[in-house]
Every structure is written in C-alpha cells, then in structure tokens.
Amino acid sequence: MGLTFSIHTLGCRANQADSEQMAQILLSAGFEEVAFGQPADCQVVNTCTVTREADRKSAQMVRRAARLGDQVVVTGCGAAQKGGAWQRVPSTALRLPPEQREQILEKIGAQHCPSGDRLERNWLRRDRARALLRIQEGCDQFCTFCIVPYVRGRARSQSREWVLEQVLALGTQEVVLSGIHLSAWGQERQEDLADLLEFLLPRTPGVRYRLSSVEPDLFPTRIFDLMVGYPERVCPHLHLVLQHASDAVLQRMHRGYDLAHYDALVQEFVTRVPGACLTTDLMVGFPGETHQDFEILMRYVRRTPFARIHVFPYSQRPGTSAARFPDQVAEAVSQQRRDRLLKLADRKRIAFQRQNLGQIREALVESESEQPGWMKATSDNFLPLLLRGGPALRGKRLLCRLQRRRGELIIAVAESGAETGTVSREEGF
Ligand code: SF4
Structure with a gap:
C-alpha cells in the first residue's frame, strides 16, 4: 500500500461536502483511504465548533488522530481554535482553514500526485450514487447562538457555471446542493436557488437534485414550482430549519423570520408538492426560553407534518452573544424538554413512514x-x-x-x- 489517509468528519452537511472534496483530492493524488482509527500517513479531522460539546469532541478526535498518524490536519470550524478544549491539541497538527481545503496537498507538502500538479476536480469517489456539492460558503445572519459567521466569514457563493461544471464532472444520479446558508446562494448577484436549478435542469439531463438544509429567510418559493414541474429531477424534500416556534425566542436568536413566515412556507410546500417530506432542526433550552415558549413549540410540532426532527439542546458557546445572555436555562430543564420533544419527533417520524406505505x-x-x-x-x-x-x-x-x-x-x-x-x-x- 502507498501513502494512506483517513478523514473523520464532525458536524453538518457542509463539513461532509468538504470532506468529500478533500478525499477526492487526496485520492486523485495517489493516496489510499483507510478507515479512521487505522494508522495512516495523513489523518484529517474536519471539526465542528457549533456547541461546546462539539468543540470538546473535535479536540478529542484531533488528539486521537495524533496518536495514530504521522501527520494530522485540522480543518473545519475548529481550524482557528486554540484555547479551551483545544489547549491539549499537539502543536504539530497542521491547521487548514476550510476555505483553503483545496490546497490540502500543498499544505501537507505532498509531491505524490501521479499526474503532476493537475488534479481532477470530480470530488467524488466514483462508486457513490449521490454527491454532496458545496455551492455556498459563510453566513451574514449572525444568529446569537452561532459561531459560524465568525469562523467561516461572509456569505459568498459559487457561480452557476462553476456548479454546472462540477455536476457534469460528478456524473452521479443525485446531487445534493449544500452550503452554510444555502438559501443565500447567489444573493450577491441578485440570483437565487430557483434560478440555479432552472439553469442546471436542462443542462444536466437525468440528474436528480436535492437541497441540503435551508434557512427560511431568503428561501425562494419558486423552488416549489420546480418540485411540481420536475418531480423526477427535484426531490420533494425540504429540510427547513425552524429552531423554535416562539416568536420571542426566534427574535432573541436573531433568526430573521417569525413563525408566520415559516408556517406560510410549510403550508405552501405540503399543499402543493405531492409526497412532500418536511424535516427540520429545533433547539431547546435557549436562554430565556420559558415554559410557555416550550409549549408553543410542542403545539406547533404536533400540528405540523414533520417527517424528521433533529433536536439540539442549547449549549453555551464562548464568543457568541447568547453566551452572555441572562436567564440561561438549567441543564436539567433543557434535557427534560429535549426528551419530551424527541418522543414527539419519533411519533411524527413513524406517522410519516406509515402515511407513505403503499405509495x-x-x-x-x-x-x-x-x-x-x-x-x-x-x-x-x-x-x-x-x-x-x-x-x-x-x-x-x-x-x-x-x-x-x-x-x-x-x-x-x-x-x-x-x-x-x-x-x-x-x-x-
Ligand atoms: S443562519 Fe444562523 S445558525 Fe445558520 S450558519 Fe448562519 S448564523 Fe449560524
């Protein structure tokens, strides 16, 4: 076996897409991939710092990787972290900011590319049926609980020509378009996601598109026309992040929408798109969340056809404004609310599965x-x-x-x- 690498990915789909890209660059350069946990010449840890727990796990994985490999590359949102949980990370670990991920070979000083410096850019192992393609980076929203805008920078997006080139090179049956704030794709050029799909559909015959997680603000409802008009090409699946159903909490989170806006999108989606699958992320225990706020959330979830819900208990993230908010919710209360919501989420998931039987x-x-x-x-x-x-x-x-x-x-x-x-x-x- 020649030179080997492994990648461990924490966090969101955006990180998964970045890991795909780095894996393909390393594979194209002649490295062989081994499972994380096996000794390897290069160990990549794609980290997440969205909560203190994610921070702790990320730093732990970097230390574990350092025990296994000659060279450790720390990328993702933790690439810039040094204090706190990161204090015991070996100083020899190479830090690769996520926006420089395409330079991973230069960073590790690899001179092993069989085709010289020219790398194929089809960022996918060819046996995969589905590819995750990152088309947007950064975020301007500054939600009060989130560190991402500080570590990933301002929102910016790839051009539609770039996306087309990647989709054609991938050649997969399905492409999942992903980004940190995917709904913001193209806003700097007065374009939106529906414009992008309208551009891609006739130029990439047969490819099925799915959207990764989207935020409700800036989401173009013309996407629903495309789901209806191209049922075999645009998946009837929307992961529309809600976070909370209480307007007071949404405001303190600085989410940029209220429940009425969110619910209008949901109603349009589920009434217009056949087979619609709605999934979401919810956060409990955000500072100042009262019993009444939580009950508002429970009521909304009960009456909304969510097929899958990711529940996150709020965790104080140093460097964010919510970490300094008064009225932090006790951990025990937060866990209790999480457990109640998880039980409800499970019932919703089973209901959606049952509703689809026979289809x-x-x-x-x-x-x-x-x-x-x-x-x-x-x-x-x-x-x-x-x-x-x-x-x-x-x-x-x-x-x-x-x-x-x-x-x-x-x-x-x-x-x-x-x-x-x-x-x-x-x-x-
Ligand atoms: S929309 Fe909010 S939660 Fe999502 S990346 Fe931007 S700041 Fe973070």
Missing part, C-alpha cells in the same frame, strides 16, 4: 446492507429503504412500492420495468 416512489440505490441480499436506498422524499437485490443495483433509480416498516427502514419492492433516471452528460435538450 410508489422513486428510490436511489446506494449501498449494500449488512444483511446479505438486500440493498440500502433512499426515496425521493427521503425515506430510508431496504430493497431486495445485489450490488448490480447500486447507483440505479427505481420505481418502488413501499411495503412495510422494519424499525427505522421501509421494505420496498421494485415495480416491473422500474428503472427511471439515466444521467447523460450531453448539454441541452
């Missing part, structure tokens, strides 16, 4: 399941599926009937003549 949906087959003879797939509306079949199905898009629940998964059966999308690199149709 025919398009599934993208991704990988082999641990159970022989079964493949893992994901429906266009984000349901995790199990399909009978072997590796030959990987990367295929099939029409499937959703049959029955098995724990977290739904057993699906391919309809006869079920293959749907074929990705073509020809331009225009």
Whole structure:
C-alpha cells in the first residue's frame, strides 16, 4: 500500500461536502483511504465548533488522530481554535482553514500526485450514487447562538457555471446542493436557488437534485414550482430549519423570520408538492426560553407534518452573544424538554413512514446492507429503504412500492420495468 489517509468528519452537511472534496483530492493524488482509527500517513479531522460539546469532541478526535498518524490536519470550524478544549491539541497538527481545503496537498507538502500538479476536480469517489456539492460558503445572519459567521466569514457563493461544471464532472444520479446558508446562494448577484436549478435542469439531463438544509429567510418559493414541474429531477424534500416556534425566542436568536413566515412556507410546500417530506432542526433550552415558549413549540410540532426532527439542546458557546445572555436555562430543564420533544419527533417520524406505505416512489440505490441480499436506498422524499437485490443495483433509480416498516427502514419492492433516471452528460435538450 502507498501513502494512506483517513478523514473523520464532525458536524453538518457542509463539513461532509468538504470532506468529500478533500478525499477526492487526496485520492486523485495517489493516496489510499483507510478507515479512521487505522494508522495512516495523513489523518484529517474536519471539526465542528457549533456547541461546546462539539468543540470538546473535535479536540478529542484531533488528539486521537495524533496518536495514530504521522501527520494530522485540522480543518473545519475548529481550524482557528486554540484555547479551551483545544489547549491539549499537539502543536504539530497542521491547521487548514476550510476555505483553503483545496490546497490540502500543498499544505501537507505532498509531491505524490501521479499526474503532476493537475488534479481532477470530480470530488467524488466514483462508486457513490449521490454527491454532496458545496455551492455556498459563510453566513451574514449572525444568529446569537452561532459561531459560524465568525469562523467561516461572509456569505459568498459559487457561480452557476462553476456548479454546472462540477455536476457534469460528478456524473452521479443525485446531487445534493449544500452550503452554510444555502438559501443565500447567489444573493450577491441578485440570483437565487430557483434560478440555479432552472439553469442546471436542462443542462444536466437525468440528474436528480436535492437541497441540503435551508434557512427560511431568503428561501425562494419558486423552488416549489420546480418540485411540481420536475418531480423526477427535484426531490420533494425540504429540510427547513425552524429552531423554535416562539416568536420571542426566534427574535432573541436573531433568526430573521417569525413563525408566520415559516408556517406560510410549510403550508405552501405540503399543499402543493405531492409526497412532500418536511424535516427540520429545533433547539431547546435557549436562554430565556420559558415554559410557555416550550409549549408553543410542542403545539406547533404536533400540528405540523414533520417527517424528521433533529433536536439540539442549547449549549453555551464562548464568543457568541447568547453566551452572555441572562436567564440561561438549567441543564436539567433543557434535557427534560429535549426528551419530551424527541418522543414527539419519533411519533411524527413513524406517522410519516406509515402515511407513505403503499405509495410508489422513486428510490436511489446506494449501498449494500449488512444483511446479505438486500440493498440500502433512499426515496425521493427521503425515506430510508431496504430493497431486495445485489450490488448490480447500486447507483440505479427505481420505481418502488413501499411495503412495510422494519424499525427505522421501509421494505420496498421494485415495480416491473422500474428503472427511471439515466444521467447523460450531453448539454441541452
Ligand atoms: S443562519 Fe444562523 S445558525 Fe445558520 S450558519 Fe448562519 S448564523 Fe449560524
């Protein structure tokens, strides 16, 4: 085996997309990937600092990596951190700011690229059916609990031509467009995400698009027209971050919208888009969150068809304004609220799964399941599926009937003549 690397990724989808990109750069340069935890020549830790706990875990993983490899690269939001949990991180760890991730080879001083300095930019291991593509970076929102704008800088986005070039190079069945504040894509050029999809759809025949997490402010509702008009190309899935349903809390969080705005988007999405799958992030225990605020949140969740909810208890993040707010909520209260909300979230998830049983949906087959003879797939509306079949199905898009629940998964059966999308690199149709 030649030179090896491993990557451990913490945090959000934006970090996952960055890790994909760095992995591909290293693979193109002749490195081989090994699982994190194995000895490797280069260990990359893509860190997250969104909460104190994330900070602690990130620093811990960097220390663990340092025990395993010759060279440790710390990237992600923790690349600039030094104090607190990071004090015991070895000073030999190389710090790679996320916006310089494309320079990872130069940073580690690697002269191993078999094709000289020219790297292929198709940032994906070719056996993957789905690619995460980062098209936006940074954020101007300055939510009071969040450190990201301080460590990732101002909002900026890739041009639509750049995105097109990447999608064509990837050649995958599905591309997930991601960013720190994805809804802000293109705002510096008076463009929005719907403009981007309208540009991409006719130029990338067969590719299915999914949006990663989006913020409600700046979200263009013309996206719903595209979901309705191109049901096989634009997934009917919206991860629309809410954080809280109490306007008083939203205001203190500096989120830039109120519940009425959020709910108007939700109503339009679920009434107009067939098979709509709505998922979200919620935060409990934000400073000043009263019992009444929490009950407002519970009531809203009960009456809204969320298919999946990520629940985060607030954690004080040094350097953010919320860390200095009075009325910090006691940890025990915060945990109690988290547990109540998680139980409700579980019921909502099961309800969405049940509502989909018997439906025919398009599934993208991704990988082999641990159970022989079964493949893992994901429906266009984000349901995790199990399909009978072997590796030959990987990367295929099939029409499937959703049959029955098995724990977290739904057993699906391919309809006869079920293959749907074929990705073509020809331009225009
Ligand atoms: S929108 Fe708010 S939570 Fe999201 S990255 Fe920007 S500041 Fe952080």
